[in-house]
Amino acid sequence: MTHTLIFTPSGVQTTAEPGESVYDVALRAGVDIKSICGGTGLCHRCQCSLQTGDHAKFKLSVTDDALFKLRPAEKKAIHDGDMAEGLRLACRAKVMGDAVIDIPPHARHTQSAIRKAAFDLPGPIAPPVKLHMVQLPEPTLEDHISDTESLSERLGGLRVSPNVTLKIQPLLAEHKRKLIAVVRDEAEVIDVWAPDREGLFGAAVDIGSTSVALYLYDLVTGALVHQSSAMNPQIRYGEDVMSRVSYVMMNKDGREKLAGAVQGQLRDMLSDAREAVGAEVDQVLEMVCVGNPIMHHTLIGVDPTPLGQSPFTLAVKDWLDLPGDQLDLGMARHARVSLLPLIGGHVGADTAAAYLTQMDRMKDRSVLLVDIGTNAEIVLTHNGRVAAASSPTGPALEGAEISCGVRASEGAIERLRIDPVSFAAKVKIIGHDEWLTDETIGDHAVPGLCGSAIFEVMVELARAGLIDRSGLFRPETAPDRFTQDGNVQTYRVIGDITLRQTDIRAVQLAKAALMAGARLVAEELDCEAFDEVLLAGAFGTHLDPAYVAEIGIIPHNGADTIEAVGNAAGMGAAMCLTDVAARDRIRAAVEDVVKIETALEPRFQDYFVEAMAFPSAPEGTSSSRGGGRRGGRRRRG
Numbered sequence: 001m002t003h004t005l006i007f008t009p010s011g012v013q014t015t016a017e018p019g020e021s022v023y024d025v026a027l028r029a030g031v032d033i034k035s036i037c038g039g040t041g042l043c044h045r046c047q048c049s050l051q052t053g054d055h056a057k058f059k060l061s062v063t064d065d066a067l068f069k070l071r072p073a074e075k076k077a078i079h080d081g082d083m084a085e086g087l088r089l090a091c092r093a094k095v096m097g098d099a100v101i102d103i104p105p106h107a108r109h110t111q112s113a114i115r116k117a118a119f120d121l122p123g124p125i126a127p128p129v130k131l132h133m134v135q136l137p138e139p140t141l142e143d144h145i146s147d148t149e150s151l152s153e154r155l156g157g158l159r160v161s162p163n164v165t166l167k168i169q170p171l172l173a174e175h176k177r178k179l180i181a182v183v184r185d186e187a188e189v190i191d192v193w194a195p196d197r198e199g200l201f202g203a204a205v206d207i208g209s210t211s212v213a214l215y216l217y218d219l220v221t222g223a224l225v226h227q228s229s230a231m232n233p234q235i236r237y238g239e240d241v242m243s244r245v246s247y248v249m250m251n252k253d254g255r256e257k258l259a260g261a262v263q264g265q266l267r268d269m270l271s272d273a274r275e276a277v278g279a280e281v282d283q284v285l286e287m288v289c290v291g292n293p294i295m296h297h298t299l300i301g302v303d304p305t306p307l308g309q310s311p312f313t314l315a316v317k318d319w320l321d322l323p324g325d326q327l328d329l330g331m332a333r334h335a336r337v338s339l340l341p342l343i344g345g346h347v348g349a350d351t352a353a354a355y356l357t358q359m360d361r362m363k364d365r366s367v368l369l370v371d372i373g374t375n376a377e378i379v380l381t382h383n384g385r386v387a388a389a390s391s392p393t394g395p396a397l398e399g400a401e402i403s404c405g406v407r408a409s410e411g412a413i414e415r416l417r418i419d420p421v422s423f424a425a426k427v428k429i430i431g432h433d434e435w436l437t438d439e440t441i442g443d444h445a446v447p448g449l450c451g452s453a454i455f456e457v458m459v460e461l462a463r464a465g466l467i468d469r470s471g472l473f474r475p476e477t478a479p480d481r482f483t484q485d486g487n488v489q490t491y492r493v494i495g496d497i498t499l500r501q502t503d504i505r506a507v508q509l510a511k512a513a514l515m516a517g518a519r520l521v522a523e524e525l526d527c528e529a530f531d532e533v534l535l536a537g538a539f540g541t542h543l544d545p546a547y548v549a550e551i552g553i554i555p556h557n558g559a560d561t562i563e564a565v566g567n568a569a570g571m572g573a574a575m576c577l578t579d580v581a582a583r584d585r586i587r588a589a590v591e592d593v594v595k596i597e598t599a600l601e602p603r604f605q606d607y608f609v610e611a612m613a614f615p616s617a618p619e620g621t622s623s624s625r626g627g628g629r630r631g632g633r634r635r636r637g
Contacts (some may be wrong), residue, residue, distance in 0.1 A: 003066075004098045006058050007031045008051070011060060013058075022048060023090035026101075034109045034198075036220065037133035039091035041073035042178065044082040046090040047107040051100040056609040060098050061079045067070070068094035075217040088502075097516055125222035125578040128336075129190075129285050131200055132181045136172060147172060151189060159188040163334060166194050182285065185580070190334045191282060201225070201271060202286035204573035206350065207295040208232060209241055209374040212265055212568055213537050216273040219286065222578050226273045233261040234298065240374050241294040242392075245308035260328070267330045279473040285324075288577040289339050290569050292348035292375060292390070296339055296383065300327065310600060312345025319587050340576060344389040344595030351377040353572025355388075355593075356537045356586045358565060361534075366527050368518060368554070371569060372543075373534040376514040379593070382527040386589075389596040391517030393510040401506040404497050406448035413446060413453045413497070414542065418460040423478040425460075425494040427453070429587050441495040448497060452542040457493060458507055459550045462617035466491065469617045471504045514553045515611035522555060522597055529556045536568035552615050 002015040005025055016022075018599070023046050037043035052062045071092040077083040129312060136141075136150050145153070147168050148160050171179045175195050182191040182200070206213045209232060216226040238244035248254035253530045274284060278541040289299060297304045297315060300322065306313040324335025331337070340349035354371050355362075362369065362381040369379040376391045406412050408430060415428035417435075426435045429446055436444065449457060459488055461467045465477050473489050475482035481492045490498045522528070533554050535543060545562035548554065554562065575582040598604050 003061065003095055003154060005029075005095065006055075006060065006100045008100060008102045010103070014133075018096060019068075020095050020101075021091055022088070022093045022095060022101055025095065026090060026103075030049055032221075033090060033103050034107050035091065036131045036180065037091075040133070041071070041089060041092050042133040042135055044077045044089065045107060045198075047083055047087045047104060048090045049087050049102045049104065050093075050095070051102050055100050058100060060100060062098060062100050065099035065100040066095070066529060068096050078367075079479065121222045121574065121578055125219070126580050127201070127202065127219040127222075127286070127578050128580050128583075129182060129184050129200060130186075131193075131220065132183055133195060134181050136177045136179075138177060151179075151181060151192075155183065155189065158183060158186075161188060161190045161334060164192050165187055182406065184285075190285070199277065199283050201274075201277065201279055201284045201286040202288070202577045203284060203576045204570060205266065205287060205289040206236075206567065206570040206573060207262060207266075207289060207291035207299060208350070209292065211294065212237065212262070212268070213567065214269045214273060215570060215574055216277065216284070217574060217578055220579065222572075223231065224274045226311065228269050228272060230265055232295075233265050234258050237261070240392075241292060241304075244307060245294060245300070245304050248303065249305050253291070255301065255303050258298040258304075262295070262299050262500065263328045267328060271330055281330065282334075285335045286577055287329070287335070288339045288573045289337065290349040290573045292350055292377070293342050293344075293346060294348075296342060296349050300339070307345060309505070310597075312597065314342055315428055317342045319583065336575070338583075340563075340573070341590045343388050343590050343593050345597060346375070346599075347377060347388045347593075347595055349389070350569035350572075351379060351388060352451065352586055352590050353570075353576070354568035355379050355386075355589065356572040356575060356582060358534055358536075359570045359585070359589060361532075365531045366529065367532045367534060368521075368530045369534045369536060369568075370514070370518070370554070372514065373537055376517060378416040378514075378517050378521050380518075380521045380523040380525055380527060380530075382522075385525050385594065386592055387521045387524045387594040387596055389517045389521050389598050391513040391559055391598055393513045402449065402454060402503045404448040404493070404503070405454060405498050408450040408452075409447075410541065411445050411447055412450040413448065413494075414450055414452045415544075416449070416456045416460060416493070418457075418464045418466070420464040423464060423466065423481055427494055436494075438494055446495060446497065449493075450542075452544070453545045454507060455543055455551055457499065458504070458614065459547045461491070461504075462550075465473075465618050467614060467617050468620035469505060469613045469615070470620050471508045471612065471614060471617075472620055473501055473504070474618075474620075493626065508614075510607045511551055511553045512611035515555060516604050516607035517609075518553070519555050519607045520596055520598060520601055520604060523603075524594060530554075530561060533562045534568075535562065535564045536566070550616055552611060552613065558593075 005016050006013045012029050012031050016025045023039050034045040050067050054061050073092050074089050112550050134154050148165055152160050154160055178195045181189045181191040184190045202216045202217050202219045211229055212232050213229040218225050237247040292306045293307055302315045319341045320339040322337045324331035325333040340352050342348050343352055358369055366382045371377040379616045380386045410431045412430050413427045414430050418425050424622050481488050489501045545559040548562050549559040
């Protein structure tokens, strides 16, 4: 007969066969419990306790004989001080009756894990680095095998890194011939640790033109344990990627400065991450990075100037592995930094990573994947084919080129509505749930509009007739809300937040570039409509599909087909960090992607001009054209 097992504090209830180990039952039921020895009784980490007595909540009465008596490995763990009296090793404890089993905090993995829904990994992990608890036999005079050879034999003949030779004998002597072997790619022992050491980590890094995001994962459990983001310090050398290429062209030390800036930022972020989880340098052994081609090349110190002109030649396109100490990131020498493959001259590893996360969803369907940033990366699947492109949108859609634009931080306006009759605005700000008006906004420190509000204010201005279809202000519509600032007209949105005519122009240029790129990709695959449009990136997550559809950046489709999928580039990096199969999958997939170079397509300019219009705005008037020309001259100057 089977027995009932209930695990606390999780509350998981399952059944067990007589004589089955508690550890095997826990694994089958998905209970969180530590172990790195594979249930052999060596690591002493799968500790648990039998909760005897009457459990009215579970309708169970548990007696001492619910588990078989202590096994030798358990007695040794207690004798050596590795386990307290009253605890059991789950891998040694055999089920003999109904039981309530408590897993104490020190035997659970995720007690301090940060979990973000957008970064929950899709399934069981298979990281490239794993820990193996190993007990080596005592040497004898008759035995002419070295400790390094003995370690290799115990692990099935794996290679042993030379740095292990210097550490192995002191560890074996101190810990009664037991140690943890750190194995990479199931092929090489790259390090050895004391048997009581815990914590193996890897970092997934998304290097954007504007910001850098780092996600630290526990490579034993797959849990996200720390995350951080920061501005990309390369911005001091240029707002966008091409201006940074120009900086390198004009300064002989430009390549070194760009590399040093981003490497220094990553070094600081990685140091903070290690401190947050209490890890040493040699416990962060894998880093997977994604970014556009210029971010990719500048990270590793490669000259990006060939990417600044046709034919946009890459120095390297394939998956790249580097020793941890080759880049100045503060990583151990036997750590590894990996970069995903690039798709083409201006379509990078970040696009490949985003595509990896959505491949199953996009397969055999017509799906447009768009990551809106300083450059908009576009991937389309249709009729079994895949095409990709990059459009130079610039930072306007994120607010960086807008006079009242700000980052998405506390107090920034994220939602905006304009009354089409009174032209009064109401807004929502980050960190506050209520709509604010001209009368109430003064009670809050509001720095400006973040990216999602940039989309919404443009559509609301168009709907209310405050701009015409060409994007020019219509001051006659609401004279009290318009003023002249030198040669440029401004519109008061709410409070003291104003928009300039040049701001409208910057958004038009960005949205037109994205629309033109999407049309080119659709034409390449003869796709006339999309089953779905997926918005990737942290920015895209906060956009309202209705406004995305109405502003005029996606051809063919309405709001009902548009969905945000989060920071897919960062998620793709995390998948490759924690699953070796994902690495093989994206390597193969990029070979089938058709790359479209928008800068070389003659149709791009025609589509770009057509996409400048705001579809829901009225046609222009002579008054609005006059005001707009004044703003336009100032912008060009």
